[in-house]
Amino acid sequence: MEDRDRQVADNGPLGSLALGGLLEQAVNNLWLGIILFDRRREVIYCNQRYMDMYGLAPDEVRPGTPVSNLIQHRLKLGLKIRGEADDYVRARTERTIVSEQAVQEFADGRIIAYTVHPLPDGGGMATHEDITEREELSARLRQRNMQFDIAINNMSHGLCFFDADRRLIVCNKDFIDMYGLPPERVGPGTPLSDIVDMRFAAGSVPAMSRDEYMKWRTGVVVSAEPVDSIVEMRNGRTFKIRHRPMPDLGWVATHEDITEQRRTELKIAHMAHHDALTDLANRALLNQRLEQAFTSNQMFAVHHIDLDKFKSVNDTLGHHAGDALLKGVSERLRRLVRPGDTIARMGGDEFVVLQTPIGEASEAATLAQRIIGQMSAPFEIDAQQTIAGASIGIAIAPADGATPEQLLRNADLALYRAKGDGRGMYRFFEPTMDEEVQGRRALELDLRKALASGEFELHYQPLVKSHSGEISGFEALIRWQHPQRGLIPPNSFIPLAEEIGLIVPIGEWVIRQACMTASRWPKHLHVAVNISAVQFRYGGLAEVIVGALAAAGLDASRLEIEITESVLLQDKEGTLATLHRLRELGIRIAMDDFGTGYSSLTYLQCFPFDKIKIDRSFVRDVATDAGSLNIVRAIAALASGLGMTATAEGVETREQLDRIAAEGCTEMQGYLFSRPLPAADIERRFLSPEAPALPDRFAAA
Ligand code: C2E
Ligand code: CA
């Protein structure tokens, strides 16, 4: 034993084994731990690496050491085994040596693979290799693979990799599902063309032939450029495909189902350009279409449509009915235009039709006439027959405007004219309309200042009794003494004053002024004042009148107010209540311009008027036209039957006077007796002690 010890100490672990120094060096530097043992399972040789691996001193592995010691040693180092240590050691040392490969794990995490090779003499050689790092690496790889699998199958996009031969490397489940592919037929190596065939079978392809599709797809592949495409499938889905080439000439593509997103986007885009109620184009879209129309260099027309009766439907039947009418109108408009035309709702009851292109202006007139026709046919709303009625202003491009704004504005001016001309008609834009609007605007500014500047005055026109020629009173008629334009007649500014509400303070001034003037007249003379419908609607009219009478100290019985039937068109109940109140105070009420409205007779029934003023248009023709004479006769008879005064307006000739007196009109007014005159002239001519009574010749025979 002592010899052996020495030998080991002298010759290194190879002991008596006669290995050359170089070889021994090589074996010791091997990455593998090597151990040789004989058939008695005693160590013959082990290299340095083996000792290093297991932390063994040369002494512990010297030749003759039982292998079981080394196994025990490994167990001490923390070798993980199944079962008992003794059993393990016995099993390893008792059975015959066979070829074997195994992996041993240690408590410190080391993993060592060993191989046993039987040797011819019954012994064996074992190699030990520390594979800890390699194992860790492959464990990491395995994990990577798993993570990759999880990732690609949970990315909510379809994903596929193809190689340079256009064969599938890998794809995920989403890809298979999105395109409805048979999963068992899609695996690594499947050619692109097979997948395309499967897609054609499933219908998950765009509306193209197979050839067209392959041509497009191959084009993308060959280009070797990143390409993003949005593809609409035959089955109604929309996919976004991001194709990315890879350095090896293969590619990776992600497939995203953007169907819902697309629908939402389209819906939002639609909403941004359409009116919610009627689904017609809105202003924004109309503007786009107008811009387009201008770039086409063709003639086109813009129709600005306004519904005549919408407001009354909305007011009387409610918003719900108003909405229904707007929808009905939209439907009819849709049926009237051509596919390339645009109908827009501009808000409220205003619509614009862009008719493009047209060959000549008369085509616009034809369409406008059709629209008006359709709008005057009844709509059934809430089981009621309703008419929308339409007025239309037309502007033709490029003549009437070079920009959408200009064209729309000019169509609007034409619309204004159409409405002013009595509604239910169309008007083409004319350049003078612009000037008129400017003029109107200037007039409006002046009118707002006129009252404060004391530019108004009242003229008075006598009312004459037919049988005696005596004056019964005077009608107050307003005049505007404009500082630059001179005298402006009421018909030129009263409608404007009514429109902008100024008639209320102006009318109040008229009432006060007229009462004040009349208070200086002899007590048997009355004063007639014209009251506009707007004054009734505004409220407080009775208070204003009572206040004016009180301020002037004028008896209510000396005031007469003249109203036209338009006063009773709106808020009939409220207006009638005011009229009754005034009448109870002793004020007389006259129906002015009788015969010019639609329902004069109806209104006569609903209020006990004191007087009917027969419109000048009948008086004018009374000598020449039997129809007018008959009307005057009928009205006079009606008035007398109802106990009212019948007054003929606008009597200018002796002949008219005679005819009218013969028909029973009790009172007359007209240039034949006097033009309207300033208060001072009236006093001088008719009321001073020296003034002659109206000549007897004016009394009816
Ligand atoms: P109206 O109430 O029918 O007044 C009668 C109009 O006929 C007056 O016109 C008068 O000058 C005119 N006239 C009287 N006799 C003759 C005649 O023989 N021949 C002709 N051709 N005309 C005659 P004017 O003063 O221009 O007033 C026009 C309208 O303006 C009035 O018609 C009335 O509706 C309105 N108006 C006048 N003053 C006022 C007012 O203070 N307030 C309101 N709201 N309206 C007024
Ligand atoms: Ca009048």
Ligand code: CA
């Ligand atoms: Ca009148």
